[in-house]
Amino acid sequence: MAENAPEPASSSSPPDGSSTPPRGSGHDSGPAAGRFRALLREARVWDTGDGGGTSFPAFDPASTPESPLPLFYEWFADAAASGQAEPxxxxxxTAxxxxxxxxxxxMLHDADACGWHFATxxxxxxxxxxxANPYASLTFYWNARARAVRLRGPVVPAYASETSADLHARSTGALAAALAGRQSDVLDSRDTLARAYDAAWQRARRDPEAEATTWTGYVVTPDEAEFFQGDAHRQHVRLRYRRGTTDSDVWTKDLLWP
Ligand SMILES: Cc1cc2nc3c(=O)[nH]c(=O)nc-3n(C[C@H](O)[C@H](O)[C@H](O)COP(=O)(O)O)c2cc1C
Structure with a gap:
């Protein structure tokens, strides 16, 4: 832990010695919490039991490409082929x-030389x-292959024409949801939502080219990308790519302690 890191919140006593536990601490000994903790203790990661579960593919960081995108394509295809749901x-x-x-x-909408694309x-x-803060981090977790990918970097909005083409290539439901808008606003009742979605579905069916004004594509251009390969003996492999500061097409690769 870093020298100046705050003390962890204890589950049994307040860290500052005061009589009032900080928010988020305190030990709940009720039956629901007990059942929850028993379930938590039983939960396993990367269960390789008879029912299938996780497999641990070989991963040799020495024979990886010079930039993260081809490796992401390879791992994504592998995750999809191995039956990983919703890769x-x-x-x-965000912050x-x-x-x-x-x-x-x-959902990931695309990944290319510009970056990783999503829409919202x-x-x-x-x-x-x-x-306010055009910077983001993305993580993928593909438990079927004990793999995770982590990216961080600046974010820019995609061209409106690209966002529009992407939306109109999707389902009527996707267009209707985008047309309904108001995402993250407080909803006064489920009825209000049902009425708004009915109207949005009708409009999407009537006008499949309708524009959803606030629906926006975004592109994360990573300056760091990490590929994590889980290992049955916990010697997990972490390969980090860092984009060059003088030449943005040149990446430095490092192994990290797991
Ligand atoms: C599997 C899954 C996929 C989702 N995909 C999207 C998406 O592509 N775009 C989006 O705006 N919200 C998506 N959502 C909903 C978001 O998780 C989130 O609830 C919503 O965007 C509001 O987030 P915000 O209040 O932080 O802006 C998805 C949720 C789930 C569970």
């Missing part, structure tokens, strides 16, 4: 104007974060 689901972490982090799941509403919480 394109990723965690998107607000004060640097406070937040994270949620979004510019007016949502994450959209507001990105306007």
């Amino acid at each position: 394109h689901a990723m965690t998107l972490a 607000d104007a004060d640097g406070r982090p937040d994270a949620r799941t979004v 509403h510019s007016t949502s919480r994450k959209g507001r974060h990105l306007a």
Whole structure:
């Protein structure tokens, strides 16, 4: 732990010796918490039991490409081929104007020389974060192969024409959801949502080329990418790529302690 890191919150006693435990600490000994902890202790990662589960592919960091994109393509194809559900689901972490982090799941729409693409509403919480602080982190976790990928870098909005073409190549439901808008606003009732979605579905069916004004593509151009390969004996491999500061096409690779 870093020298100046705050003390961890203890589950049994307040770290500052005061009688009031900080928010988030305190030991709940009720039956629900007990059942939860028993389940937590039983939970396993990378269960390779008879029912299939995780396999550990060989990964030799010495024979990896010079930049992360080809390796991402390779690992993505491998995850999809191994039956990993929704390999394109990723965690998107952003930070607000004060640097406070937040994270949620979004879908990957593309990955190319420009970066990793996703789409959302510019007016949502994450959209507001990105306007104030155009930097993000993405993580993928493919448990079928004990693999994770982690990227971080600046974010720019995609061209409106690209976002529009991408949206209109998707399903009517995707267009209807984008047309409904108001993502992350407080919802006064489920009825309001049902009415708004009915109207959005009708519009999407009537006008498949309708534009969703706040729906925006974003591109994360990583300056760091990490590939994590889990190992049955916990000698996990972590390969990090860092983009060059003088030549942005040149990447440095390092192994990291797991
Ligand atoms: C599997 C999955 C995929 C999702 N994909 C997207 C997406 O591509 N774009 C999006 O705006 N929200 C997506 N969501 C919803 C987000 O997780 C989130 O609830 C929403 O975008 C609001 O986030 P915000 O309040 O931080 O802006 C997805 C949720 C799940 C569970």
